[in-house]
Amino acid sequence: MSRLPFYLIVGFLLIVGSAMTAHRHLQFEIPWLPGEQRQVWEVEAMIAYDADDGPVSVDFALPSHQQGFRVLTENTASSGYGLAYQADEYGRRANWTVREASGEQQxxxxxxxxxxxxxxPGVQTPPKLSATTPWERPYDTAANQVIERAWSRSANNATFARELIRDINGEQQGENARLLLTQFDSTELIVRLLHQADVKARAVSGLILKDGRRRQTLSSWLQVFSQDDQQWWLFNPATGERGKPENLLLWEAGGQAVLEVEGASDSGVTFSMLTHAQPAAAAVRNHLSEDSLLNFSIHSLPLEEQALFQTILLIPIGALVVVLLRVLVGVKTSGTFMPVLIALAFIQTSLMTGLLGFLLIVAVGLVIRNYLSYLNLLLVARVSAVIITVIAIISIFSVIAYRMGLNAGLTITFFPMIILAWTIERMSILWEEEGPKEVLIQGGGSLMTAVIVYLAMNNPVVRHITFNFLGVQLILMALILLLGNYTGYRLLELRRFKPITDDEPGV
Known part of the structure; x- marks a missing residue:
């Protein structure tokens, strides 16, 4: 029978699992390691104005996801005001309203x-060129000469904007530029000149982030649309430098007013900022919960269910370890995946407490099971009696541990009682049929496997990766399928060939 379909399935699982894992890391910025830290800026804007004893409406621009920054959380403090968030192609805004206000407001x-x-940043469509306002004399002649001078020294929109900025604000400033600056703000003038040259541009507002600063204001920046690569270029309107500084947060990037207040006077806004580091997993949690794709994953579940799945997703790791030890090494266990369930109990109890509790329960259970064998009970009744016995043993040990002040002993209630009962029943039958040596081999193998599985599943890196990268489950499935196709010798079986090597001279 051809093995091609089998290898196609394994290859498909590996490719899809690896692609999903890489996509989660690159697209949603989930870190590979649990201890990674991310820098977070906390920025507070204070809007102040004097109300005119009547209704007030405050419209304020809000920052959005952009190059280098992502919005995590946002809050407002506006007692007595109505609040609504709005979003359009120009960005996000907040609108506060109140029926009556008087005096100074914040x-x-x-x-x-x-x-x-x-x-x-998200995809932004270029705005239409606004109708150019006719220049008055002699400003029309000065504007045309400034445009012609910068245009002759440029090759595209970017270099034209750069030369125009230098002619307006730089060392190349001439008499025409100085004349225009007597009537217009420099950034407003540059935008108007660009529009006159059929170059799409707009003035935006940004905040320079510096740790611990208070009462900071926004600065003006220039965006020019490139027809070649269909994207916005950011320029410093004072120097002509192109590119976005790392510490620049674009607060309003749609070319609109940052603050509009109706029914008040003397309005203004100032900013305070702090920076700190926090775990990367917490930093991206809000972004993950809002993403539509992840709404179909465990991250959209309540925290209680997420904690449950964090343990469930570790089981494939335990299954892989069991397959490795049984298929490649040849370790014998009492039950195929009983060590995985015991290892899950170890995670709840701690390793030493779990080992001691497991040995005590199994030892006492074997003694009682040995007595039950003399009663010649049917299998169902005998196993049921063993289950009740296990429950009684766990209850007695828990009470004794509590009375002795050993709170760790109370955690043995996490052991899977049905599995323990079947383990005791299987070991007892094995004792009767194969003898105590086989019981020690399989019992010791089960306990050793459980400890190795516990160490694998309780590793912080493994817990982080299995919970945050669901594609790993497909990779584990592919590895287990490959191991299931192994038909060679197990490592412990090689000792059978030792007499052959001993008989050969020189070996």
Whole structure:
């Protein structure tokens, strides 16, 4: 029979599992290791104004996901105000409203921004060119000459914007630029000149992040749309440098007003900021819970269910260890996957407490099971009696441990009672049929396997990877299928050939 379908299935599982794992790491920035830290900026905006004893409406721009940053959480403090969030092609905004307000008012908005180098802004469609306002004389002549001078020294929109900025604000500033600056703000003037040259541009507002700063204000930046690669280029309108500084947070990136207040006067906004590090898993949790794709995964479940699945997803790791030890090494165990369940109990009890509890329960259970064998009971009745015996043993040990002040002894209730009962029954039958030596071999193999499985499943890196990268489950499935196809000698079976090597001279 051809093995091609088998290897195709294994290859498919490996490719899909690896792709899912890589996608989770690259797309959602889930770290490979549990101890990684991420930098988070906490920024608070304080909006202050004087209300005119009437209704007030405050419209404020909000930051969005962008290059280098991702929004984690946001909160507001605005007692007595109604609040609504809005989003359009220009960005996100918050709108506070109140029927009546008087005197000095303050509104607060705080946001946590995750430093995410892989983060990219969403797709933004270029705006239509606004109708150019006719220049008055002599500004029309000056504007045309400034545009012609910068255009002749440029090769594309980016270099044209750079030369125009230098002519307006740099060392190349001429008389025409100085004339125009007497009537217009420099950034507004550059945008107007770019529009006149049929170059799509807009002024945006950004916040320079510096740890521990208070009462900071936004600065103006220039975005120019490139027709070649269909993306926005960011320029410093003071120097003409292209590119986004690492510590620049674009607060308003749609070319709209940052703050609009109706029914008040003397409005303004200032910013305070702090930075700190926090575990990467916690930093990206909010992003994961909001993603539509992950709403079909365990991360969208309540925390109680997530904690349950964190343990369940470790079972394939235990199964892989059991397959390795049984297929390749040749370790004998009492029951195929009983060591996995015992290892899960060890995770709840701790290793030393679990080992001691397991040995005590099995030892006492074997003594009582030996007595039950003299009663000639049917199998179902005998196993049921062993189950009740195991429950009684666990209960007695728990009470004794509590009375002695050994709180760790109370955790032996996590042992799977049905599995323990069947283990005792199987060992007792094995004792009668094969003798105590085989019982020690299989019992010792089971206990050794359980300890190795416990060490594998209780590893923090393994727990982190199995819980956060579900594609690993497909990779484990492929490995187990490959091991299931192994038909060679087991490691412990090689000792059978030792007499042959002893008889050969010189070996």
């Amino acid at each position: 509104l607060y908005y705080s946001v946590q921004m995750l430093v995410a180098p892989e983060s990219q």
